[in-house]
Amino acid sequence: MTRKVLFWLGITIILFAVLTPFLWIYLTMFKSHGDIYVMGLSKFFVFEPTLANFKRVFTSTTFLLEIRNTAIICVASTALVMAFSLPAAYSFARWNTGGGHLLFITISTRMFPPALAAIPFYIVFSKLGLVDTHIGLTLLFIYFNMSFATFLLFGFFREIPVELEQAARVDGYGGFGIFWKIIFPLIKPGAAITAVFCLVWAWNEFFFASLFTRINARVVSLSMPIWHGGGAGVEWGPMMVVFGLSLLPTLLAAWFMQRYIVRGLTFGAVKG
Amino acid sequence: MPANTDEAVYGIQEKRTLWGVLTSEKYFKWTLLIPLLTMLSVFMLYPLFYCLFYSTQDWTLVGKSVFVGLDNYRTVLRDPAFWLSLRNTFQIMVMCLTGELVLGMGIALILNRKFRGQDTVRGLCLLPLLASPLAMSLTWNLLLHYDVGMVNQALSAIWLPKINFFSLGMGRYTIALITIWQWFPFSVFVLLAGLKGLPRDAFEAAKVDGASAWFTFRRLTLPMLSPLIMIVVLLRTMWLIRLFDPIYGTLRQTREAETLDYFVFRIAFSYFDIGVGSTLAVISLFLTIIICAVLFRRLMLALEAAR
Numbered sequence: 361m362t363r364k365v366l367f368w369l370g371i372t373i374i375l376f377a378v379l380t381p382f383l384w385i386y387l388t389m390f391k392s393h394g395d396i397y398v399m400g401l402s403k404f405f406v407f408e409p410t411l412a413n414f415k416r417v418f419t420s421t422t423f424l425l426e427i428r429n430t431a432i433i434c435v436a437s438t439a440l441v442m443a444f445s446l447p448a449a450y451s452f453a454r455w456n457t458g459g460g461h462l463l464f465i466t467i468s469t470r471m472f473p474p475a476l477a478a479i480p481f482y483i484v485f486s487k488l489g490l491v492d493t494h495i496g497l498t499l500l501f502i503y504f505n506m507s508f509a510t511f512l513l514f515g516f517f518r519e520i521p522v523e524l525e526q527a528a529r530v531d532g533y534g535g536f537g538i539f540w541k542i543i544f545p546l547i548k549p550g551a552a553i554t555a556v557f558c559l560v561w562a563w564n565e566f567f568f569a570s571l572f573t574r575i576n577a578r579v580v581s582l583s584m585p586i587w588h589g590g591g592a593g594v595e596w597g598p599m600m601v602v603f604g605l606s607l608l609p610t611l612l613a614a615w616f617m618q619r620y621i622v623r624g625l626t627f628g629a630v631k632g
Numbered sequence: 633m634p635a636n637t638d639e640a641v642y643g644i645q646e647k648r649t650l651w652g653v654l655t656s657e658k659y660f661k662w663t664l665l666i667p668l669l670t671m672l673s674v675f676m677l678y679p680l681f682y683c684l685f686y687s688t689q690d691w692t693l694v695g696k697s698v699f700v701g702l703d704n705y706r707t708v709l710r711d712p713a714f715w716l717s718l719r720n721t722f723q724i725m726v727m728c729l730t731g732e733l734v735l736g737m738g739i740a741l742i743l744n745r746k747f748r749g750q751d752t753v754r755g756l757c758l759l760p761l762l763a764s765p766l767a768m769s770l771t772w773n774l775l776l777h778y779d780v781g782m783v784n785q786a787l788s789a790i791w792l793p794k795i796n797f798f799s800l801g802m803g804r805y806t807i808a809l810i811t812i813w814q815w816f817p818f819s820v821f822v823l824l825a826g827l828k829g830l831p832r833d834a835f836e837a838a839k840v841d842g843a844s845a846w847f848t849f850r851r852l853t854l855p856m857l858s859p860l861i862m863i864v865v866l867l868r869t870m871w872l873i874r875l876f877d878p879i880y881g882t883l884r885q886t887r888e889a890e891t892l893d894y895f896v897f898r899i900a901f902s903y904f905d906i907g908v909g910s911t912l913a914v915i916s917l918f919l920t921i922i923i924c925a926v927l928f929r930r931l932m933l934a935l936e937a938a939r
Contacts, residue, residue, distance in 0.1 A: 379756065398874075401785055474876070564767075581764060588773070603770070618758060
């Protein structure tokens with residue numbers, strides 16, 4: 361009995377710690393400036409809801425355009441990352457191509473300080489006219505997500521027994537046939553997890569986005585820090601509206617992912 | 633399997649066209665890598681050589697660059713701000729790795745049990761990992777606010793002293809706290825996968841022998857999870873050296889918790905000192921590669937052993 365109480369107490373504490381910041385965002389969204397700067401614990405929940413913050417965000421920024429841009433860039437970059445990473449991860453997992461060195465080099469793309477990678481990219485991109493375009497940021501997000509996607513997929517591919525492929529080979533399938541007809545259906549849950557990670561991290565990316573987009577391809581993460589600091593001080597209300605709305609796709613992603621993630625992120629270290 | 637068996641099955645269809653060669657048994661594994669390697673060579677080699685070149689130049693985006701040999705390296709190594717950022721990076725890294733692994737292990741053990749609503753709880757635990765780090769660190773500004781922040785108001789409601797989370801000397805801990813909150817689900821879900829893959833019989837044997845829970849955990853669970861713990865350490869080390877968003881979100885006006893990456897950012901984008909910035913990037917890159925190569929090698933050995 362005590363164990364059970366302790367267990368549920370643990371769950372409660374975990375959920376409290378996880379959910380409080382999100383609860384805060386969705387409460388503060390509806391608070392007026394005065395209600396945010398008020399002392400007393402009860403005042404956190406007792407306030408007069410207002411839609412003024414929404415009005416401020418939608419009239420003074422290009423929020424909807426930003427959401428649209430972000431969605432386009434996320435989907436395009438994720439599709440391309442998967443097209444590059446799926447075959448590569450399969451090759452790494454199945455034949456240990458490059459003896460582990462190539463896989464390490466792939467992973468090491470993320471070891472380069474983005475602040476410095478950004479400068480040569482910026483110079484080339486401005487020559488090619490790719491700054492502030494959807495294509496430009498899509499390319500950068502491919503670079504940004506490719507290494508982790510390959511490593512994660514590598515793990516999922518490793519769980520598939522080799523014997524399965526040998527059987528398919530005897531049945532007369534060629535290399536691509538085996539990949540599409542036999543391996544891909546098995547890798548689907550893993551591919552789904554990987555794709556959602558790529559989507560979400562592209563959605564959240566701030567650094568490259570802040571340097572490479574301005575007006576045309578402006579993405580939603582650029583609208584986050586503008587309410588913080590600057591001349592007018594901190595405007596928590598509108599900021600939380602931006603967060604709350606831009607978090608919605610993420611909540612959807614989490615809901616979608618929890619069905620698949622029950623197996624967890626294995627990275628090939630768990631025997632299937 | 634001997635190679636000629638494959639040829640017997642395969643050889644008939646194989647044609648001497650480019651496509652035939654690309655899909656042949658021998659080259660297929662490389663064919664699969666062509667798209668990735670093309671992207672890599674463009675996106676990695678170019679900035680790498682660019683930085684190696686400009687680390688020997690004196691250039692601030694205006695005028696022509698001047699060759700200065702290793703002067704930039706001397707400048708960087710003599711700069712106390714560099715050593716401070718290095719110290720901050722490693723302190724935050726150690727705090728986060730410890731916090732995330734301990735919390736992750738504990739929560740993975742809790743979530744590994746069967747209980748009602750476990751899928752919902754797991755899905756909710758994913759949220760911090762998927763939420764925007766910039767948005768969340770900006771939100772933590774409000775939650776940890778000295779006067780109106782929820783945390784400090786709760787502390788003073790139970791007669792505890794308030795904490796000034798963004799004061800001098802506290803910045804590193806606040807950044808670590810925010811980062812642990814954001815990333816603990818990652819270790820939870822990696823370790824959860826490991827816990828599910830554990831062989832049952834060994835644990836039943838330990839139970840029959842009357843081993844204590846702690847003994848079983850130390851002697852059975854931890855060693856068996858070590859490849860996964862290594863994966864978490866490898867990936868998180870890599871990402872923690874690159875920590876940027878939480879510092880930008882909370883302490884960008886001060887140099888209180890400046891990490892290596894933030895320092896590079898400041899040099900490159902506030903001072904536009906490409907020479908020194910490139911030097912920093914090269915140093916930071918090689919530092920990361922050395923640390924991660926060691927971890928990666930151990931991981932590959934562990935993975936081979938697990939097969």
